Amino acid sequence: MANPVLQVENLVKRYGDVEAVRGVSFSVSEGEVFGLLGPNGAGKTSTIEILEGLRDPDGGRATVCGLDPQKNPNELKNEIGATLQATSLPDKLRVGEALSLFTGFYKRTRNPDDLLKRFGLEDKRNSFYNQLSGGQKQRLALALALVNDPRVLFLDEPTAGLDPQVRREIYGIIEELKQEKKTIVLTTHYIEEAERLCDRVAIIDHGKLIAQGTPRDLKQRSADTTRVEVRLAKPANNGTLKALDGVTDARELDGAYVLHCQRTAPAIVALVKHLEVEGNELVSLEIATPSLEDVFIELTGRRLRD
Amino acid sequence: MKTILKLAAVRIRITLRNKAFLFFSLIMPMAIFFLYGSVFAKGRPQAVAYLMGPILSFTVMGTFWGLSMQLVTWREQGILRRFRLAPIPASSMIGSSILANYLLILPTVILELLLARFIYHVGSFGNLFSVFVLVILGITSFGALGLTVASVTNTMQETQIINQLLWFALIFLSGATVPLAALPWVAQRVALFLPATYLIFGLQRAVLYGTSIFSLGVELASLAAWAALAFVISSLLFRWEPEAKLPRNAKLWAVATILPFLLLGIWENRNGTLLSTAAFMMGDRPADSSAPQTKP
Numbered sequence: 001m002a003n004p005v006l007q008v009e010n011l012v013k014r015y016g017d018v019e020a021v022r023g024v025s026f027s028v029s030e031g032e033v034f035g036l037l038g039p040n041g042a043g044k045t046s047t048i049e050i051l052e053g054l055r056d057p058d059g060g061r062a063t064v065c066g067l068d069p070q071k072n073p074n075e076l077k078n079e080i081g082a083t084l085q086a087t088s089l090p091d092k093l094r095v096g097e098a099l100s101l102f103t104g105f106y107k108r109t110r111n112p113d114d115l116l117k118r119f120g121l122e123d124k125r126n127s128f129y130n131q132l133s134g135g136q137k138q139r140l141a142l143a144l145a146l147v148n149d150p151r152v153l154f155l156d157e158p159t160a161g162l163d164p165q166v167r168r169e170i171y172g173i174i175e176e177l178k179q180e181k182k183t184i185v186l187t188t189h190y191i192e193e194a195e196r197l198c199d200r201v202a203i204i205d206h207g208k209l210i211a212q213g214t215p216r217d218l219k220q221r222s223a224d225t226t227r228v229e230v231r232l233a234k235p236a237n238n239g240t241l242k243a244l245d246g247v248t249d250a251r252e253l254d255g256a257y258v259l260h261c262q263r264t265a266p267a268i269v270a271l272v273k274h275l276e277v278e279g280n281e282l283v284s285l286e287i288a289t290p291s292l293e294d295v296f297i298e299l300t301g302r303r304l305r306d
Numbered sequence: 307m308k309t310i311l312k313l314a315a316v317r318i319r320i321t322l323r324n325k326a327f328l329f330f331s332l333i334m335p336m337a338i339f340f341l342y343g344s345v346f347a348k349g350r351p352q353a354v355a356y357l358m359g360p361i362l363s364f365t366v367m368g369t370f371w372g373l374s375m376q377l378v379t380w381r382e383q384g385i386l387r388r389f390r391l392a393p394i395p396a397s398s399m400i401g402s403s404i405l406a407n408y409l410l411i412l413p414t415v416i417l418e419l420l421l422a423r424f425i426y427h428v429g430s431f432g433n434l435f436s437v438f439v440l441v442i443l444g445i446t447s448f449g450a451l452g453l454t455v456a457s458v459t460n461t462m463q464e465t466q467i468i469n470q471l472l473w474f475a476l477i478f479l480s481g482a483t484v485p486l487a488a489l490p491w492v493a494q495r496v497a498l499f500l501p502a503t504y505l506i507f508g509l510q511r512a513v514l515y516g517t518s519i520f521s522l523g524v525e526l527a528s529l530a531a532w533a534a535l536a537f538v539i540s541s542l543l544f545r546w547e548p549e550a551k552l553p554r555n556a557k558l559w560a561v562a563t564i565l566p567f568l569l570l571g572i573w574e575n576r577n578g579t580l581l582s583t584a585a586f587m588m589g590d591r592p593a594d595s596s597a598p599q600t601k602p
Contacts, residue, residue, distance in 0.1 A: 054390060054547075077393040084391065087384040092323035097316060104312045105392040128323075144388075 003030040005065060005152060005183050006051065012059030013046045013207075020046045022207035023060065028152075028200075031181040033174075035198035037188055037292065039304050043207035044187035045085060048154050051185070052082050065151050078106060081150035083141040085157050091130035095121055095140055098129065099147065106148035115143040119173070135166035142173060153177065155186040159193060171196060189304055191293045203296055210299050218295045225249075225260040227288045228267065232257065233281035245270040253303055260294070309394055313402035314409070321372070321410055330372060335365040335414050343426050354426040356587070358418075359510035360482045362437070365414050366444035367476055367502055369407050371469055373452030377403065378465045381456075386546045396544040400537065404449045411445050436512035436519050443529040444505045450536030451501075451563070457543035458552065458560045476502040487585035494581055499564075499571030501532055507580055510587060524570070531566040539563055 004027040013021035021043040028034040036044045049055045051062055053069035053076050062069055065079040089098055099112040116122050119139040124132065132140065138158065145153060158174065159167040174197050177184060188194055194201045195215045202212035211218060225248055241250035241257060246267030249260040261267035264287065275282060296304050321327045342361050347353035380386050389399065419437075422428040431437055455472070459465040477483050479493055480502035486494060497503045508525035511517040519526060539559050543552065574580050 052391065054387070074393040074395075077391065082391050084384070084387055087388045089388060090320050090380070090385055092320045093316065097319070101312060101316050102392060105309060105394060 004028065005030045006034075006185065007063045008047070008051070008060070009062070010060035011047060011050060011057050011062060013043070013050060013055065014058045020207050021050075021057070024204065024207070024209050025060075026202050026209060026212060028183060028185060030183055033178050033184045033186070033197055033199045035186050035188060035194045035201045036204050037191070037194045037201050037296070037304070038204035039189055039302070042204045044204055045156055046207075047204070048082075048156050048185060048187055049084075052080060052154055053077060078108065078148060079151045080154060081145035081148060081152075082154035083138070083145050083156060083158055085160065087141075089129045089140075091128060093129050094126050095129070095132070096125040098140065099143060102144050103147045108148055110147055110149045112147065115146060119143045133166075134162055135169060138162060138166070138170060139173070142170075150182075152183045152185065155184060157187055157189070159188070159190065167193075191291055191296075191304060195292055201292065203292075203299065205296075205300050211295065215292060218292060219290055221295055221298065225262055225290060226264045227290050227294050228259040228261055228264065228271075229286045229288070230257050230259070230271070231255065231283040231285075232275070233283055234278075236275075236278070236280060240274070241271070244274060247271075249298065251297065251301060253297065258294075258297060260290075260298070309398045310401045310405060313394075313398060314405040317376075317402060317406040318409060321376075321406065327372060327410075330368060331365075331410060331414055335361075335368065335418065338364050339418050339421065343422070347426070349426055351427045351429060354422055355428045355431075355513055356510070358422060358428070358431065358513045359506045359508075361418060361422075362415060362441060362509055363444070363480070363482050363502060363506045364477070365411065365418065366441055366505065367448050367473075367482070369411055369445055370448045370452030370455065371473070373403055373407055373449050374456040374459075374465050374469060375462070377453060377456035378459060378462055381545065382462060382548050384548070390546040396546075397541050400453055400541055400544060403453060404446055404537070407449045407452075408442070408445045412441075415441050430516075432511075432513040432516035433518055436517055436522055437509060439519050439526065440505060440508045440512060440522070440529075443526060443533065447501065447529045447533035447536065450533050450540060453540035454536045454543075454560050454563055457540045457545065458557055460548070460552075476500060479503075481506045481584065485584070485588050486581070487588040495575055498574040498578065498580065499567055501529065501567050503580075504528055504567075504570070507584060511583075514587060528566050528570045532563060535566065536563045 006028040008027065009025050011021050011024045012019070024043070024047055036047060038044050046055065050057045051064055051069055053073040056070055064076055067076045067079065069076050096116070099115060103109045103112050116125060119142060121136065121139060121143065124136060129137070155174070159170050162170065171193070174184065178197070186197065198215060200212065200214055201218060202209050203218070204210070236257065238250050238252055241247065241259060244267060246261050246263040247259050248262050251258050259267065272282065293304055339361050342357045343349060343354050347357050386399070419431060451472070455465060455468050459468055479489070479497050480486070480500050481497065482502060486497055486503065486507070489497065504525045508522050512522065539562065543556050543559060545552070
């Protein structure tokens with residue numbers, strides 16, 4: 001790989017008896033946007049916080065910008081920027097003050113006024129932190145992550161809890177950073193976010209990396225299948241659904257049945273006939289081309305959103 | 307050092323915007339000042355001078371509340387985590403707390419001295435230099451006490467409970483409310499183990515007899531030793547994350563901060579003259595003044 005700016009080998013993190021990260025390995029090259037995609041509790045945050053130097057791993061090795069996050073935390077902190085989950089700023093701190101305060105901690109800096117302008121916070125300069133909306137707080141968090149013009153940017157669930165419009169706004173900002181060739185590592189449990197923003201995605205579940213590649217490569221796994229999601233009046237048997245003509249895989253997920261079909265039309269015909277014989281009825285039917293979600297379902301048998 | 311100054315400046319600004327701060331750092335000390343000055347001392351200059359020790363100590367001791375609460379709140383809300391992402395060592399975070407606290411309290415102390423002079427016509431504060439050295443050391447050491455409390459407690463509730471317990475011990479057993487010499491014999495003996503006692507006693511001697519810092523060696527050394535120990539221990543135990551676990555022996559370490567006063571208390575109980583001097587000081591007041599205590 002060309003210029004890996006970040007390397008992770010066999011990372012392990014335990015909390016008491018719980019193994020949150022169980023041997024994760026990946027590397028990210030300069031200028032790449034890398035996504036860790038997985039459900040809540042998959043170990044994404046633990047992984048990223050080890051790379052930021054906020055947590056110590058219980059095993060394995062990590063290098064960021066050639067530095068060991070545990071051995072050289074202060075050198076590392078000068079090279080990286082990050083937004084965190086479960087964080088805040090003092091209520092009575094003004095936006096402008098926050099930016100100039102954090103700018104003052106670093107050797108290499110960007111002009112705080114430019115950042116305010118860029119993130120649309122100019123007219124909020126004198127607002128207190130507790131007067132900001134969720135989207136504004138997140139924009140401020142992104143601006144703060146950039147005060148030292150970092151080589152690597154870590155974004156932990158950058159759009160979690162934001163409404164769809166604000167989310168698209170944040171996507172726009174991340175896309176701009178991507179055009180500037182910033183190396184970005186982000187975690188998300190939104191398929192859309194991973195597909196839209198990431199050059200490469202690693203799917204993580206129960207602390208293990210179960211697949212990685214470009215969103216297109218990953219979807220290629222189920223490229224020749226179509227996803228048919230049906231809801232039925234009465235429960236049906238997965239096994240019999242799977243045996244239907246043209247169906248390659250069938251799983252029950254939260255009361256719906258997700259069928260992966262190689263030939264869609266014969267599969268639907270077979271399904272309808274089968275339901276008629278069983279005296280069952282079709283409540284809804286949805287046909288979609290496979291997304292990263294289907295890759296996740298195929299690998300884990302569960303949906304991403306819990 | 308640059309980082310400490312910047313953090314301290316921002317913390318002062320944030321604190322001044324907080325209404326609770328104004329209450330605890332200005333309104334409450336002022337209420338105590340006027341209660342002591344007008345009610346207990348009936349406005350008589352000599353009696354007010356005698357009570358300046360307790361009045362100033364109240365202001366100085368109160369600092370541990372604000373500091374411990376702010377640090378615990380910042381940790382609970384994830385504010386400290388955000389600061390941790392920047393290259394800031396724990397010692398800068400702690401150093402800036404103490405510096406900010408010091409600069410926030412000092413104006414109240416000066417105001418109390420000025421009001422005593424101009425409203426109650428206290429003619430002399432004895433050795434003003436000694437008074438300031440004691441106040442500075444007092445703010446630092448009680449601030450460090452607040453940081454130690456913050457480092458061994460996990461939630462705001464725990465912090466408040468410990469603060470209440472400490473506060474009552476500090477104000478009732480030290481001569482801050484009832485003069486030391488008027489306390490029951492057992493309480494007087496216990497008071498010899500409390501840092502607050504030495505702060506108040508030192509301030510009273512400086513104000514009433516103009517005692518120089520060289521003669522306040524015991525008081526100054528013990529407060530300084532306490533401040534240094536509490537600072538080192540709270541730096542070692544500092545936690546940026548709410549879920550970070552305390553090292554198993556952390557509470558023992560925190561208890562170690564009382565060591566200077568444990569030794570001093572034992573020594574004073576055996577050989578000291580503090581209690582007899584305190585009794586003398588109380589009797590030395592003009593006969594017409596009445597302090598908080600009324601019983602002989």
